[in-house]
Amino acid sequence: xxxxxxxxxxxxxxxxxxxxxxxxxxxxxxxxxxxxxxxxxxxxxxxxxxxxxxxxxxxxxxxxxxxxxxxxxxxxxxxxxxxxxxxxxxxxxxxxxxxxxxxxxxxxxxxxxxxxxxxxxxxxxxxxxxxxxxxxxxxxxxxxxxxxxxxxxxxxxxxxxxxxxxxxxxxxxxxxxxxxx
Numbered sequence: 760x761x762x763x764x765x766x767x768x769x770x771x772x773x774x775x776x777x778x779x780x781x782x783x784x785x786x787x788x789x790x791x792x793x794x795x796x797x798x799x800x801x802x803x804x805x806x807x808x809x810x811x812x813x814x815x816x817x818x819x820x821x822x823x824x825x826x827x828x829x830x831x832x833x834x835x836x837x838x839x840x841x842x843x844x845x846x847x848x849x850x851x852x853x854x855x856x857x858x859x860x861x862x863x864x865x866x867x868x869x870x871x872x873x874x875x876x877x878x879x880x881x882x883x884x885x886x887x888x889x890x891x892x893x894x895x896x897x898x899x900x901x902x903x904x905x906x907x908x909x910x911x912x913x914x915x916x917x918x919x920x921x922x923x924x925x926x927x928x929x930x931x932x933x934x935x936x937x938x939x940x
Contacts, residue, residue: 769900803891813871
């Protein structure tokens with residue numbers, strides 16, 4: 760069931776375990792972005808930053824902005840994790856009951872619990888969910904997960920596999936030798 764007021768959600772797109780060195784994505788969604796708004800209201804843009812916390816660590820690699828918006832993340836004076844403008848604006852028909860704002864790209868660099876907070880400062884005109892007729896809404900959400908170290912293969916398994924490779928190589932050579940004309 761969708762919320763009755765605008766709500767923001769951060770979702771890790773890859774399921775399963777995240778290891779050091781893995782690349783992973785976080786999708787930021789606006790649920791019911793035009794709930795309780797007048798019928799002529801439009802979404803004009805959005806902007807937010809990320810804050811990483813916890814015992815794990817990741818490197819921010821960039822973002823992919825929803826194609827309904829023009830990416831302004833790195834324009835002079837903006838410099839946000841993700842920001843986009845939609846001109847002349849997006850109506851309720853364009854956004855529906857939810858809209859993906861951006862996908863954030865990271866690489867895991869240290870093991871531990873990692874919390875990625877998505878935040879906006881409404882004192883900055885480029886941040887929040889920005890509307891035509893009403894004030895901006897703060898985008899605040901987070902996602903947490905565990906980064907683990909890769910489990911190395913036991914040396915005995917490596918010896919076994921290399922022995923199989925060498926053994927099969929010898930069998931093929933001998934079979935080829937025996938079947939020569």
